[in-house]
Amino acid sequence: xxxxxxxxxxxxxxxxxxxxxxxxxxxxxxxxxxxxxxxxxxxxxxxxxxxxxxxxxxxxxxxxxxxxxxxxxxxxxxxxxxxxxxxxxxxxxxxxxxxxxxxxxxxxxxxxxxxxxxxxxxxxxxxxxxxxxxxxxxxxxxxxxxxxxxxxxxxxxxxxxxxxxxxxxxxxxxxxxxxxxxxxxxxxxxxxxxxxxxxxxxxxxxxxxxxxxxxxxxxxxxxxxxxxxxxxxxxxxxxxxxxxxxxxxxxxxxxxxxxxxxxxxxxxxxxxxxxxxxx
Amino acid sequence: xxxxxxxxxxxxxxxxxxxxxxxxxxxxxxxxxxxxxxxxxxxxxxxxxxxxxxxxxxxxxxxxxxxxxxxxxxxxxxxxxxxxxxxxxxxxxxxxxxxxxxxxxxxxxxxxxxxxxxxxxxxxxxxxxxxxxxxxxxxxxxxxxxxxxxxxxxxxxxxxxxxxxxxxxxxxxxxxxxxxxxxxxxxxxxxxxxxxxxxxxxxxxxxxxxxxxxxxxxxxxxxxxxxxxxxxxxxxxxxxxxxxxxxxxxxxxxxxxxxxxxxxxxxxxxxxxxxxxxxxxxxxxxxxxxxxxxxxxxxxxxxxxxxxxxxxxxxxxxxxxxxxxxxxxxxxxxxxxxxxx
Ligand SMILES: Cc1cc2nc3c(=O)[nH]c(=O)nc-3n(C[C@H](O)[C@H](O)[C@H](O)COP(=O)(O)OP(=O)(O)OC[C@H]3O[C@@H](n4cnc5c(N)ncnc54)[C@H](O)[C@@H]3O)c2cc1C
Ligand SMILES: Cc1cc2nc3c(=O)[nH]c(=O)nc-3n(C[C@H](O)[C@H](O)[C@H](O)COP(=O)(O)OP(=O)(O)OC[C@H]3O[C@@H](n4cnc5c(N)ncnc54)[C@H](O)[C@@H]3O)c2cc1C
Numbered sequence: 001x002x003x004x005x006x007x008x009x010x011x012x013x014x015x016x017x018x019x020x021x022x023x024x025x026x027x028x029x030x031x032x033x034x035x036x037x038x039x040x041x042x043x044x045x046x047x048x049x050x051x052x053x054x055x056x057x058x059x060x061x062x063x064x065x066x067x068x069x070x071x072x073x074x075x076x077x078x079x080x081x082x083x084x085x086x087x088x089x090x091x092x093x094x095x096x097x098x099x100x101x102x103x104x105x106x107x108x109x110x111x112x113x114x115x116x117x118x119x120x121x122x123x124x125x126x127x128x129x130x131x132x133x134x135x136x137x138x139x140x141x142x143x144x145x146x147x148x149x150x151x152x153x154x155x156x157x158x159x160x161x162x163x164x165x166x167x168x169x170x171x172x173x174x175x176x177x178x179x180x181x182x183x184x185x186x187x188x189x190x191x192x193x194x195x196x197x198x199x200x201x202x203x204x205x206x207x208x209x210x211x212x213x214x215x216x217x218x219x220x221x222x223x224x225x226x227x228x229x230x231x232x233x234x235x236x237x238x239x240x241x242x243x244x245x246x247x248x249x250x251x252x253x254x255x256x257x258x259x260x261x262x263x264x265x266x267x268x269x270x271x272x273x274x275x276x277x278x279x
Numbered sequence: 280x281x282x283x284x285x286x287x288x289x290x291x292x293x294x295x296x297x298x299x300x301x302x303x304x305x306x307x308x309x310x311x312x313x314x315x316x317x318x319x320x321x322x323x324x325x326x327x328x329x330x331x332x333x334x335x336x337x338x339x340x341x342x343x344x345x346x347x348x349x350x351x352x353x354x355x356x357x358x359x360x361x362x363x364x365x366x367x368x369x370x371x372x373x374x375x376x377x378x379x380x381x382x383x384x385x386x387x388x389x390x391x392x393x394x395x396x397x398x399x400x401x402x403x404x405x406x407x408x409x410x411x412x413x414x415x416x417x418x419x420x421x422x423x424x425x426x427x428x429x430x431x432x433x434x435x436x437x438x439x440x441x442x443x444x445x446x447x448x449x450x451x452x453x454x455x456x457x458x459x460x461x462x463x464x465x466x467x468x469x470x471x472x473x474x475x476x477x478x479x480x481x482x483x484x485x486x487x488x489x490x491x492x493x494x495x496x497x498x499x500x501x502x503x504x505x506x507x508x509x510x511x512x513x514x515x516x517x518x519x520x521x522x523x524x525x526x527x528x529x530x531x532x533x534x535x536x537x538x539x540x541x542x543x544x545x546x547x548x549x550x551x552x553x554x555x556x557x558x559x560x561x562x563x564x565x566x567x568x569x570x571x572x573x574x575x576x577x578x579x580x581x582x583x584x585x586x587x588x589x590x591x592x593x594x595x596x597x598x599x600x601x602x603x604x605x606x607x608x609x610x611x612x613x614x615x616x617x618x619x620x
Binding site (some may be wrong): 012014015017038040094095096099115125126127128129130133135137138139143144145146147158163165166167168169170171172173174175176177180187228229230231232233234235236240242244246247251254255256258259261262263273 | 355356359382383384386387389390391393394395396397399400401402403419421423425426427428429430431432433434435436439472475476477478479480481482483489496507537538552562566574575581586587588589590591592593594595596599600604607608609617
């Protein structure tokens with residue numbers, strides 16, 4: 001029986017986010033908190049693997065108390081158990097400190113039930129580094145499998161997994177020993193609407209919540225801001241380009257103007273088999 | 280940790296199908312500026328099978344030194360083998376900065392190396408600078424889906440590491456015959472220690488023109504209404520010998536495949552001409568195409584933000600404008616208006 005841990009994060013919805021133009025900071029209140037979209041796919045994949053091979057799906061998050069909502073969302077998707085680590089000491093963590101804290105929590109979860117597979121999202125939509133997954137894998141000495149867009153096979157008896165790993169212009173098929181960690185692309189699956197049963201279960205569900213003191217062998221200096229080698233020193237809004245020339249007239253006049261401008265600037269193209277534009 | 284022991288700017292050189300991946304050459308260009316500012320040397324770390332000869336190209340693009348790990352064990356990229364080589368190289372020669380392309384390989388490798396060293400890693404940087412006296416790397420990057428830019432520092436650890444987006448840095452003009460120093464290394468790694476195997480590599484062949492290499496990109500957005508409507512984009516692209524680009528909403532709607540997506544979570548493109556047709560101009564799209572030579576926007580909404588980021592704007596219905604453009608371009612190419620050229 002597989003025990004899969006999916007790591008998930010609650011993030012501000014960056015589609016709706018507003019920036020304060022005066023302070024160049026993010027108006028967090030303007031953005032609703034959501035389950036990181038990539039993590040929904042991670043949980044969905046874990047649930048699908050559970051259906052295929054049997055087992056348990058646990059989700060894990062590090063975050064402030066309201067992040068319980070993100071765990072409940074995962075229960076709706078079909079996860080069995082939820083764990084949250086929440087403590088002031090975790091605040092300000094960069095990816096190195098985040099992967100350290102999550103690793104300590106996964107070690108504790110493995111004492112409850114040994115972990116065969118960890119699934120992360122490809123990245124978050126706020127920090128969007130994609131570095132946390134591989135960080136956890138290294139700390140637990142598991143092979144990291146990033147950019148996974150298909151889990152082809154899991155062989156529990158022989159202890160290996162075969163996955164497709166997305167590349168810029170194709171994919172590679174990789175076989176890895178288990179336990180391992182995968183971070184998954186969105187295209188790996190579609191997350192369907194939640195079933196009524198799962199929604200009811202989620203509404204009642206209370207995750208296990210641990211503070212730093214509940215974890216074992218933690219070096220406090222490796223947590224939070226203290227344990228983070230990177231710091232964000234300056235934040236600014238990207239400069240908005242000022243805009244160029246609007247071409248006036250009706251459709252024919254506009255397109256003719258454009259054509260003439262391109263011709264004047266010698267921005268015309270060697271079309272068939274040509275080497276491109278001269279500027 | 281004594282910072283004085285660490286010197287030199289390194290670039291991880293990614294090799295694919297026996298060739299250097301373009302972003303690695305771009306990073307040598309960026310790395311050269313940092314190295315000059317610091318008065319230190321620029322090195323490439325080249326890992327692979329039958330790759331040693333590529334060092335000559337790296338010197339021409341600015342590398343003073345090339346550390347090479349050339350062994351069958353490195354035939355395919357695997358995190359564990361490449362990481363081991365790079366870690367050993369790092370411990371032996373102590374660079375102050377290592378740059379990686381923010382490709383699937385570069386990001387994977389950098390994250391693993393950073394954890395093991397350990398050190399800080401800035402993701403997806405688009406601007407790099409270095410403090411001349413302290414050697415502090417100032418790596419800036421978009422975050423929160425491109426809504427903000429942040430400068431990230433790593434003050435207490437060395438080396439400082441960053442992954443850098445392809446296409447935002449510029450490679451130097453190669454200097455033919457420029458030479459450097461080759462340092463051949465061997466890593467203490469055995470096949471049985473590596474827990475992954477690459478069983479197969481599948482390359483997409485459907486991609487006609489790669490959008491990140493094309494001189495002209497014709498990109499379409501959700502405004503074209505349907506996969507059928509999107510056909511005008513294919514038509515104009517074909518007329519111009521251009522590559523087809525798309526916004527994320529188009530990809531999510533399934534009108535074209537993901538490798539056409541331009542933007543934050545797609546590809547960064549820098550063609551000489553970029554057409555944005557029926558694309559609203561969301562920041563996540565803009566960050567992927569803003570460095571194009573000439574940006575032309577066609578949109579029926581005069582208030583569309585895309586016009587802020589374009590050189591020429593046409594307000595109008597794409598289904599009227601684009602066929603006209605195709606017709607006029609065809610006339611030009613058939614030699615009917617050659618006078619202008
Ligand atoms: C503006 C800004 C820029 C930043 N830039 C950097 C940087 O360049 N380098 C750096 O090291 N840090 C950076 N950080 C810090 C970074 O965002 C945090 O460390 C964050 O906690 C984890 O990184 P991420 O959100 O990028 O996760 P990613 O690595 O993108 O997330 C990948 C996956 O890891 C899992 N995961 C991530 N966080 C959690 C969590 N809290 N709980 C459970 N699972 C999780 C999820 O499965 C997720 O899909 C930055 C922060 C800000 C605000
Ligand atoms: C974390 C994150 C990452 C993202 N990454 C990307 C990314 O990589 N790339 C990307 O593109 N987006 C990305 N997005 C999505 C982005 O925010 C926008 O939702 C998306 O770019 C909008 O696509 P669009 O312009 O095609 O569609 P819309 O915003 O729907 O715009 C359609 C436009 O077409 C115009 N139009 C309508 N009819 C016509 C007509 N007949 N003729 C001419 N014009 C017409 C409309 O006026 C409108 O301006 C990301 C979002 C997030 C949150």
